[in-house]
Amino acid sequence: MDKVAVLIPCFNEEITIGKVVADAKKYLPGATIYVYDNNSTDKTFETAKKAGAIVRKEPRQGKGNVVRTMFREVDADVYIMVDGDDTYGLESAPEMVRRVKEGADMVIGDRLSGAYYEENKRAFHSFGNDLVRFQVNSLFHSHIKDIMTGYRAFSYRFVKTFPVRSKGFEIETEMTVHAADKNMVLSTMKIDYRDRPKGSYSKLHTFRDGMKVLYTIGDLFRKYRPIAFYGILSLIFAGLGIGFFIPVFLDYLSTRAVERFPTLIVCCFSMLIAVLCLFSGFLFSTLRNQEFVQFERALIAVDDAYKLKTKDYKN
Numbered sequence: 001m002d003k004v005a006v007l008i009p010c011f012n013e014e015i016t017i018g019k020v021v022a023d024a025k026k027y028l029p030g031a032t033i034y035v036y037d038n039n040s041t042d043k044t045f046e047t048a049k050k051a052g053a054i055v056r057k058e059p060r061q062g063k064g065n066v067v068r069t070m071f072r073e074v075d076a077d078v079y080i081m082v083d084g085d086d087t088y089g090l091e092s093a094p095e096m097v098r099r100v101k102e103g104a105d106m107v108i109g110d111r112l113s114g115a116y117y118e119e120n121k122r123a124f125h126s127f128g129n130d131l132v133r134f135q136v137n138s139l140f141h142s143h144i145k146d147i148m149t150g151y152r153a154f155s156y157r158f159v160k161t162f163p164v165r166s167k168g169f170e171i172e173t174e175m176t177v178h179a180a181d182k183n184m185v186l187s188t189m190k191i192d193y194r195d196r197p198k199g200s201y202s203k204l205h206t207f208r209d210g211m212k213v214l215y216t217i218g219d220l221f222r223k224y225r226p227i228a229f230y231g232i233l234s235l236i237f238a239g240l241g242i243g244f245f246i247p248v249f250l251d252y253l254s255t256r257a258v259e260r261f262p263t264l265i266v267c268c269f270s271m272l273i274a275v276l277c278l279f280s281g282f283l284f285s286t287l288r289n290q291e292f293v294q295f296e297r298a299l300i301a302v303d304d305a306y307k308l309k310t311k312d313y314k315n
Contacts, residue, residue, distance in 0.1 A: 001309050004031035004097055005076035008053070008084045009066040014042040016086035016197060021051035023090040024082075028097070034074060035084065036066045044084070064166035064174075071159045075309060077101070079159055083150040089192030096153035096189065105158040105184035106175070108144065109151030109191040132173060132213055139221050142180045145188055148172045148213070158184060160302045161295065170216040177217075181224045182295060226288060230281030234274045241270035 006024045010017055017035065024033050035048040035055045049055045056073070058066045067081075078100045082088050088109060096107045112129060133147045150172060158179065166174045179186055222229045245267040248260050258264060 002032040002074070002076035004028055004078045004080065005074050006031050006033045006093075007070045007074065007079055007081045008033070008035045008048075009038060009058075009063055009070070009081075010035055010040060010044050010048065010084040011038040011063075012040045012042050012044060013084035014040070014044045014047050017044055017048045017084045018051045019086050020082065020084050020090070021048060021053045023086075024080075024093070025052065027090045027093050028080065031080070032076070034070065036070055038063070038066050048084075060167075062167040064164060064168050064171040067171050068164040071162065071164065074159075075156070077156060077310070079154040079156075081150070081152050081154065085196055087194055087196060088151040089194070092189065092191045093153075099187045099189070100153050100155050103185055104153070104187040105155045106179045107153040107187045107189060108146060108176070109149050109153075110146040110188050111149050111151075111191060111193040112146045113190045132217065135214075135217050136173065136177060136180075139217065139225065140177060140180050142176075144176055144180070144186070147176050149191075151191055156306050157299060157302050160305075161298050166216060168212060170213045173213050173216050174220065177220045177224065182292075224288070226284035227281040230277045230284070234277035234281070236274075237270045237277060238274035241267045241274060244270070 006028060008017070008020060008024075013020075021033055021035065024031060033053040035044075035053040037045045037048070037055060037057050039057075039059065039061055045055055045057070056069075058069050060069075070081075078097050080093050080096060082090065082093075088111075092109065096109070099107045112133070129146070129148055133144070136147050137143060148169075152172075152175070161182075162175065162178055164171065164174070178184075244263055248258065248264050248267065251260065252258055
């Protein structure tokens with residue numbers, strides 16, 4: 001079991017991965033450095049291995065798939081996850097490790113409070129970060145400054161209890177929402193950010209991946225806030241039903257006859273859907289409470305397993 005594990009997911013980062021590994025060695029001496037190559041077509045694998053990292057391959061494409069494998073395979077007291085594009089300053093890594101050792105379950109490297117807006121040259125990315133931050137903080141009543149940063153530190157209990165569902169870049173949003181929802185200890189610290197060096201390019205597609213992130217937020221809102229989600233749907237369908245029913249009812253008062261039977265049928269179906277949505281919200285909320293109890297039990301099991309692992313490691 002490693003004391004500190006540096007996890008670096010990579011896809012075609014031949015230009016920068018050597019420096020990232022070297023910086024990890026410099027600022028975290030004694031840490032074990034893992035590079036997970038995600039089907040790179042350049043010399044990322046060879047460069048990382050030459051730099052002294054433990055290099056493994058993940059054949060399923062997508063950052064979420066890489067994170068799932070890393071979290072399953074690596075055991076450590078503290079985890080540092082950083083992208084292999086050399087955009088994050090690893091000089092802040094020792095402080096992140098210290099915060100985890102003092103009790104934080106996840107330390108979020110905050111780019112947006114630093115030079116991100118000046119350094120980032122990719123169109124719409126700053127706007128996208130602000131939009132996602134606003135949505136997540138509004139929907140989940142949190143105050144997190146940087147939702148989509150790829151630079152984070154984790155505790156053992158977070159890594160081993162986090163159910164990875166995403167396959168791509170929406171994984172960062174999922175991590176943040178999971179930690180906020182499960183009342184885990186979060187810490188945010190300002191970090192240095194720099195744009196990619198010349199010759200290196202981003203694998204993030206602004207609109208395609210942005211839509212995936214927005215879909216993930218909506219899906220997580222449905223899962224984590226079922227009463228609010230289905231309550232909104234119930235109000236929408238109830239409003240439609242009442243709105244279409246009013247003219248039918250007014251006609252009935254004046255003529256004593258129902259002349260718009262199709263509209264009346266639509267009203268009835270709309271109200272029925274509203275009632276079903278409301279009951280669905282209560283049902284899924286009950287299931288969510290049971291899930292939370294199961295998660296607390298899982299935390300206890302993971303903590304016990306961690307104590308056994310550290311005991312065996314010391315012996």
